[in-house]
Amino acid sequence: MQTALFIIFGLAAIAGALNLLFQRHPINSALSLVVVMMSLAVLYWTLGAEFLAAAQVIVYAGAVMVLFVFVVMLLNAGEEERTSGSRIAYIAGIPGAAAIFALLCFVFLKNKVALGNTQLGGDLSGIVSNITDISHTLFTSLLLPFEATSILILIAILGAVVLARKEL
Amino acid sequence: MTHLNTFEIFLLLTILKIVVVLVITLTAVAYTVLLERKVLGRMQNRWGPSRVGPFGLLQPLADGIKLFLKEDMMPLAVERPLFVLAPIIALGCALISIAVVPFGQQTLYKGVDLFQISDINIGLLVILGVTSIGVYGIALSGWSSNNKYSLFGSLRATAQVISYELALGLSLVGVVLRAGSLSLRDIVNSQSHHGMLSWNFFGGFQIVGFFIYLMAAYAETNRSPFDLPEAESELVAGYHTEYSSMKFAMFFMAEYANMITVACVATLLFFGGANTPFGHLFDGVFNHGFIHAVLPIFWFVFKILMFLLLYIWVRATLPRFRYDQLMSFGWKFLLPVAMVNILATALVLAFHG
Numbered sequence A: 001m002q003t004a005l006f007i008i009f010g011l012a013a014i015a016g017a018l019n020l021l022f023q024r025h026p027i028n029s030a031l032s033l034v035v036v037m038m039s040l041a042v043l044y045w046t047l048g049a050e051f052l053a054a055a056q057v058i059v060y061a062g063a064v065m066v067l068f069v070f071v072v073m074l075l076n077a078g079e080e081e082r083t084s085g086s087r088i089a090y091i092a093g094i095p096g097a098a099a100i101f102a103l104l105c106f107v108f109l110k111n112k113v114a115l116g117n118t119q120l121g122g123d124l125s126g127i128v129s130n131i132t133d134i135s136h137t138l139f140t141s142l143l144l145p146f147e148a149t150s151i152l153i154l155i156a157i158l159g160a161v162v163l164a165r166k167e168l
Numbered sequence B: 001m002t003h004l005n006t007f008e009i010f011l012l013l014t015i016l017k018i019v020v021v022l023v024i025t026l027t028a029v030a031y032t033v034l035l036e037r038k039v040l041g042r043m044q045n046r047w048g049p050s051r052v053g054p055f056g057l058l059q060p061l062a063d064g065i066k067l068f069l070k071e072d073m074m075p076l077a078v079e080r081p082l083f084v085l086a087p088i089i090a091l092g093c094a095l096i097s098i099a100v101v102p103f104g105q106q107t108l109y110k111g112v113d114l115f116q117i118s119d120i121n122i123g124l125l126v127i128l129g130v131t132s133i134g135v136y137g138i139a140l141s142g143w144s145s146n147n148k149y150s151l152f153g154s155l156r157a158t159a160q161v162i163s164y165e166l167a168l169g170l171s172l173v174g175v176v177l178r179a180g181s182l183s184l185r186d187i188v189n190s191q192s193h194h195g196m197l198s199w200n201f202f203g204g205f206q207i208v209g210f211f212i213y214l215m216a217a218y219a220e221t222n223r224s225p226f227d228l229p230e231a232e233s234e235l236v237a238g239y240h241t242e243y244s245s246m247k248f249a250m251f252f253m254a255e256y257a258n259m260i261t262v263a264c265v266a267t268l269l270f271f272g273g274a275n276t277p278f279g280h281l282f283d284g285v286f287n288h289g290f291i292h293a294v295l296p297i298f299w300f301v302f303k304i305l306m307f308l309l310l311y312i313w314v315r316a317t318l319p320r321f322r323y324d325q326l327m328s329f330g331w332k333f334l335l336p337v338a339m340v341n342i343l344a345t346a347l348v349l350a351f352h353g
Helices: A002-022 A026-046 A050-075 A084-110 A131-139 A143-167 B006-043 B059-069 B080-100 B123-144 B148-179 B184-189 B207-220 B245-270 B289-317 B323-352
Strands: none
Touching (some): A002 A026, A026 A050, A026 B123, A050 A131, A050 B123, A050 B148, B006 B059, B006 B245, B059 B245, B080 B123, B080 B245, B123 B148, B123 B245, B148 B184, B148 B207, B148 B245, B148 B323, B184 B245, B207 B245, B245 B289
């Protein structure tokens, strides 16, 4: 059953990603991205990272992408048109994407032993909870990066407030 | 059932549970509409629906037939695929989240829990996630209708839901801190020791969290007094102006299914779920077989009914907020209070827990 889940949602993710690229309308592309994110969340879950899956759905699919769709709706963006710039993007983009894919494959395959492996869907049948482990790691060994990220986000919020205040 | 293996038993029982829960939820949705019309009528000193069947009890059936048989109008200028998809997303998300709700005490039959479709270790986050996906239904319906009032309604709804989602999530953190788990079953079990006294609302001192949750949830479900997205005096009917027949009915059902979900979550998190309010006082009286199994469900349904009545009561009583009031209430009042609640709960747990 876990393999079936993996195949279904892996294919959904790929189909969503392709649809994202081929759709001309920004809203359709944004919705395809939501499909990709949801499928990835299910894949995370089958790998035993249920908190990551929930965070993916709540933060990315449920908040960030809603804002994207919101902005597209407000700007009332129409369909894209083909220009000479889009042809350059084709020529440069496809080899670039292939190169990044190859690089990632190379890195992951080379460090296969160091990264370790997990059984696909092994964590679905037995109920385990790794939220406690995540928070322990986050607040002990990864405390400095965690706090640095928080301050970064705080700066971004303050920047947004300052920018908005000018107009008030 | 001896020739079936464990997986087949699990699959069959799960499908059976899904069908039963879906049928009960949809019936409950239909009768919540009737309940709302009757109670609203009584509060406004009139009868409410009383013609179809005894006390108007068959009114939902008549409404259903009417909505099915109406002509399904499709305006010319709509974005067709999204226009059709939007009500499906709204109703689907509203119904999915009921899957993680435990309706009674854990009763295992051949390794399958009979009173819960799936016990997920992050059940609470699943409910929050599914509700946040439900926003797409509203946002897309307004945009794809190609109608300015629909768009205004859906923009209002989206902004409102995103803003109040923060307060909603933060108000639940206190409960999660007390239970030490995100599984709804564990959260319910953490409140089961001394009946009413160990509920998070009374014994857990999460009363502040509960009221923040209640207000944020009313805003999340776009219900009065936060029903600006469908303010009929300003926006015709809001995001579902262009919808007719069953597509409109799906939005309508989604709204009431969301109400039921909110009532379920409030019951589970703050009022002990399916636990009796009397603790172990009457254990000797009701401790045999059938009643012992059914009594928790009675309490669960009773608590949900109380929440639905509260919803209707609030709708009959309070006037609608203005948009800036709504935003400043959410961001400047609910959010800070929710944070203070988390801080206080964490401090108390650190010193006494």
